[in-house]
Amino acid sequence: MSREGGEMFPIQRPEAQARPHEARARFRGGLAAPTSGWSAGYVQANLISVPKRYAVALRRFAVRNPRACPLLDVLGPGRFTTGLAEGADLRRDLPAYNVWSDGRLVSRRTDVVDLWGDDLVTLLLGCSFTFESVLARAGVPLRHLEQGRNVSMFRTNWKCLGSGKFRSRLVVSMRPIPEGLVGRAGALTMDLPRAHGAPVHVGRPAALGIRDLSRPDFGDPVELAPGDVPVFWACGVTLQEAVVAARIPFAITHEPGHMLITDRRIRHAVNAEVPMVF
Structure with missing residues (x-):
């Protein structure tokens, strides 16, 4: 049932x-x-x-x-x-x-x-x-966990390679990272390609076609702390979007x-x- x-x-x-x-x-x-x-x-x-x-x-x-x-x-x-x-x-x-x-x-x-x-x-x-515990152990804060929220996910304007009738634009997850720790976060996740690897973009959401970080397409809005920058990783919801x-x-x-x-x-x-x- x-x-x-x-x-x-x-x-x-x-x-x-x-x-x-x-x-x-x-x-x-x-x-x-x-x-x-x-x-x-x-x-x-x-x-x-x-x-x-x-x-x-x-x-x-x-x-x-x-x-x-x-x-x-x-x-x-x-x-x-x-x-x-x-x-x-x-x-x-x-x-x-x-x-x-x-x-x-x-x-x-x-x-x-x-x-x-x-x-x-x-x-x-x-x-x-998968990689969040690696970031946390390295001292990189996870704002969505601090705020008791799901991670923010956004549709972008970046096209994926299609297959048959399956077409989609890239979906990304966003984590606010203190500016001084962005390099560390990127280096740590780069070594985990089966968990999406390194970020696909850092900084300006508009470069991805994202207009408002407070209005994610999936998940919850996550607030940036002073000194944070938005960091974006590829997201598996991309495949769901292709099916839809x-x-x-x-x-x-x-x-x-x-x-x-x-x-x-x-x-x-x-x-x-x-x-x-x-």
Whole structure:
């Protein structure tokens, strides 16, 4: 039935200390919460499931746009388990899901067991939440966690490479970083390409086509502290946007900011083979 609705951070959040299987159990129990700050030191992943006939073109879109869509796993038709998370059920172990029909959001849910079909192929992509514990340990503040908010995400005017009917502009996540720590943040994240790698832009939001940082397209507005500059990383919601724009008949995605927490340590985000097509 659907229910609607490691390493440590210096910020001592109980969620940061939760083991991945403990976090997933809480989400399976119905907790719907953004996963930023959870299970520090472990890889988090975007999820998107589409009918098989669209999956090859969608995977090709991801491969052509690796900064936004770093593939971690591709699951064949009907599968809802992954080697990235032992015992996880991808139909109910994320905090929140979006259900799409012909490009329209038709439902937000905390499980999709009753909607899962034998024809669905699932892609798991890296997520920038993975590198947040690395930034925190290096003394880089995470303003969205300080403010108790989801990270801000924005559509940009930067075009991605298309594949078949899948087309999208780049989506980015934004974190306010003190100006003197921007170089450190960039160097640390550059070493994690499977978590989106280095920032794609620093400073002027207008260069990305973003007009107002207080009005994100996804997530929550996050306030800059004095001396902060906005820093933008590629975001896996880009793939969701490509699916929405293609208006395919059916798709399931994670709710932005509500990720799969895997059992893989951060080193898995340094490099990994791109999964072969199912």
